Amino acid sequence: MRHSSPEILLPRAVEVISVSPDKPLSDRIRIRENVRPPLAPKEVRIGMLAMNILPADLLQMNHQYGHQPSLPYVPGHEGVAVVLEIGSEVSDLQPGERVVPFGVFGVWSDELVVQRRSLVPVPSHAPVLQQAMLAANPATAWVLLQHQVTLQPGQWVIQNAANSAVGQCTRQLASHLGFQLINVVRRPEAVAYEEGGHWLVDDGQDPDSLQESVRKITQGEPVVLGLDAIGGKASQALAASLCPRGRLVLYGLLSGDPCSISAHDLIFRNVEVQGFWLANWFSNPNNRQQAKSVYPALMELASQGVLRMKVEKVYELGEVHEAIAHSAQSERQGKVLLKGMHLHNAMNNDQ
Template structure:
């Protein structure tokens, strides 16, 4: 089978396509014929040798995929060959076939195509877990989303609105903000034009918001600490800016706010039943037409490095997907 391979750590340009043996499912695994693979920010980290868990070289990037089940490993009884599914994996999805634990596999509705399915689990799963379990977002609360035109940010806008929040979308360009507006944001803030903090204070009568969803980190985090109302929560999602901020501990104390960590992958592993319930609700919303995944561009396997580069260079809107 064909696979995009990382043979030595480096940038996306150093990835190569090669023929490799098809994988064989172990106990509790399924073999899937990959039709589409979602591109995620950590794809760039894993090929650079900078991800928290590194597979041995050579390996394929790709943390999420959609396709058809080809074969069941021993002990798998709740899935069937031929079934249409989405799945997550610790890398390996940018290849024609992959074996993943059956527990990582989610059957998809007939109305969901493989391209949408490949970009669904991580973004929507993360945002829903963050807003539901971690922030306990309530109807009527004010939610500020940073990176609101990107992968997880855009889904946080959609889900926040569905949960009844008043959503303020913040991003770096008009195109990204317009996209966030199309998914339900009530207010739009360009944080490259003027201070995030001042714009939030202006929109909230000087009070700040109840919840901040932050996948960006870096300098903007300082503004976040001063843009939250009493009793508010800041969700730490990621550090797309490349900088992990330090937190002056006096500010959460003085403002009575909570800094809340979110790690969807570990949540799914440690609380599988809660994660399955979340996924059921998200897929039901999709089937009811309440969620509209934004796949802004698809790429061939050969062009997958271009997709990874677009994420790194901040050009991507919504989600990028590699189709096979």
């Protein structure tokens, strides 16, 4: 690492130079030093504090995502930052304020220059790692529960991969909103007994068995919404657990297998199946009104402690290869994050 002066480190950025999954990570991802460009009047220089590693980042690095940037690119969809410098026409932010960049791609950097309008101020006293995880997964859980079917308090929902970050947010939001939720995980150690609720350990390979277990929990009451992060045969198992005309929303492709649904469920029980991508939902003009309230509501719930996601480990930006490998492992206890060079300036860096 070169220094521009003995004291000042140049900011770094992670760069993806190849998306061939057969190459080792070290040949696909590198760290480069970044320049500090001058600011345009409406721009802000931010110093990244912490950045989340999402399955979407990993899919993109393997050329499997819905949006593929051209190479080389700086990855990263979400994180939290501190304002370092403001452009001459920015009057409503000050250096030192903490901000979450929304709709900004390429946040796995020590520093970024972004438009003022992409930044939402967040409290500087709140847990910084939680703020780094606010943009994607809580919003996904919120929109899945609030804007796919009209749910009444007391109605039943079922989700798989319930110990994922989306699954944690779904549990916390469902409890807050008064919905009844069945949480399916694939291994017993993933059951969060301390949180209460309804849990099933099921690998999703036997639809009859899951259906029977679900019926015992609900006492035959209808399960109207199924949230599927896995695909493959797990989709079939979740669909079979739904009531006639229930809705299965496929939002993740964790198994990598094509989504399989029984013709019986589609034809005779009219189970509806739909795909969901948060990026498409936000960009759909029909959702403009509903979209405005998503982040204010989530920030309020995060500040009340309703939303809280688990963290497994935080790596330095320079340890990005280890961090990515760790993040791709199964059986984690929570998310793997990166920290930028400005984190030591944050007043509170707990979770």
